[in-house]
Amino acid sequence: MKLKEFARQLGLSPTTVSRALSGYPEVSEKTRKRVAEEAVRLGYRPNINAVRLVTGRAGAIGVVMGRTGEFHFAEFMSGMAERLDGEDIDILVSPTTDRDLTDQVPLYGRLATSGRVDAVIVHSPKPNDERIALLHELGFPFLLHGRSETDVPHAWLDIDNESAVRRATSHLLDLGHRRIAMINGPEGRTFSLHRDKGYRDALEDRGIPFDPRLVTHGHFTDELGFRFARSFLEQTPRPTAFVAGSMMTALGVYRAVRSRGLVVGRDISVIAHDDVFPYLTADNMVPSLSATRSSMRAAGARAADLVLQLLAGRPATEIHELWPVELILRESTGPAPREAQS
Amino acid sequence: MKLKEFARQLGLSPTTVSRALSGYPEVSEKTRKRVAEEAVRLGYRPNINAVRLVTGRAGAIGVVMGRTGEFHFAEFMSGMAERLDGEDIDILVSPTTDRDLTDQVPLYGRLATSGRVDAVIVHSPKPNDERIALLHELGFPFLLHGRSETDVPHAWLDIDNESAVRRATSHLLDLGHRRIAMINGPEGRTFSLHRDKGYRDALEDRGIPFDPRLVTHGHFTDELGFRFARSFLEQTPRPTAFVAGSMMTALGVYRAVRSRGLVVGRDISVIAHDDVFPYLTADNMVPSLSATRSSMRAAGARAADLVLQLLAGRPATEIHELWPVELILRESTGPAPREAQS
DNA sequence: GCTTCGAGCCAAATCGTTTTAAATTTTTGT
């Protein structure tokens, strides 16, 4: 059923019908109601592609998905989906096999200029991210999930990684730990730098010297968690506490600790960052995992919301949101063992 | 830059330019080459929405994403992305907050009739799935990831869950286990039924009676893995082996076993299904996890491929793929403890 | 009582392509 035919059946012009359905003011309330009802009854719905052509709007928010199987990603998207349900806006996932961020830049360019999306969400930026520069240059609306240090004005949503890690580290220091190892995220990403800063600042507050041998970087996998933790535990003196970048990392750390015949929460304390996954909960681990916590799903929902605001005309420069992170203490953190204290 | 302007600059008609770029045969090779080169040089790209309007094609494959944070989902999509890279086809994720499958049916209807996608992928079907019936009725192309028992002809891709679980169970029986508990997926889904059948058949082959107290159903979370395993271990006589539905479930099972002071691989054997996640590998678990294994990412890539074939005109009735599942034995399975053997 | 105004509706232009059907040019056969 097309507009023309539908309008004919109603005895109205296509113009009026279109306006009635779009909620324009110059159509009488009575007519609008009739049109709306008949549209449902006769099953008329505007052809989306015609609408897109004439309005220039795409009705979708773009997200680039790399080949790294980011488990966070699904949660974030699920949050977006939650917010977008009923909004008549979809999520368009643009495939890429490029591992390196820089190689992905042209893809963002194509996505922005292709007319397939109205805005994009940029994830895990570097401090000086080419994607941001490009999108700004193109004048294309985007929301940054994370932060960068560029002076290009833009909308962003981030969690306070720095403060989270600073508090986590401070807490370990309070418990008497002095050699605290950190398994951070991929090198070069802003959030990794923020976490690094939080870690260093906490040490500095107590006048404890920073030891580069206690910090590593890498993707959030159980494998790296295990390998890094194993190698840390071979040091003498060995660290008595770990700050882990993710739940998966924490799983690896737990295993490494156990494989050395040590006990998490007694011999070795562990704090990790928890994005709150429905399928893997810090509270259920044994021992339960102390964590800095912030819901990835909530971030996705809010991100979608902010993008909608952006598209509605709210200036990007107004959209800056820094979320606090909870620190939840459970059984995996305890006083530093006596013999290890200085 | 629009077609008209671009054509004018080339001294050709819009028609010829359009044909040249779309690779139609009735344009000379020389002209085609010139057009292609100039398009790159001048940066001309057809307006996607105009193309969509006139061709009726959407250039996207639809996927419905519920609010259950399925960690498999990201891997599957990532596989799709891998195959779709360079194809000029996107993945359109349609949000829903409806938990129940039946409630999602109208969404599939809207998606199919909205013109936003050319085909959809339907996940985790029930044996008699309303979504399949609807899509068939609408004559809309779709690929089923999983299987159903409907007589509606349709394309599908599935892994051989039944055989996988039968072999896993048989192997445990070979090792002398007699009380084998199974933590299956959500009730009602075809794959859960297939796994159930594989489990029962293996028992039947040895003349071992089926005990319903040894089977549970639920989502794939560490929490359920833990809770179910705990409660199984409270039975007397307790099971000596577990077949777990997922890696997350297995994590829970490991914890439950340890929390009872038992040792995985010695006191209790565990086999789980592994979808092959980059961030959580069966081989790295301690003890390493015996698993039935099939790559979710590969399935996503193949699914995208099959959808492409479907859209290219290959009959849906020809597209049936049943993937074998590897059984990989590691340290988590061992002989049944003496005292437990009958 | 005549003009002005606004509410409500409509005809036609527009968005930027693809594709049908026809026109032109080039090649081929004799």
Place this chain on the structure above:
DNA sequence: ACAAAAATTTAAAACGATTTGGCTCGAAGC
């Protein structure tokens, strides 16, 4: 060298909506 056939190219008609600008008609202003 000429007609017929084949190879290129093109003008114009879709595709299905939104939107500009204009039209009609009754109410309000004076």
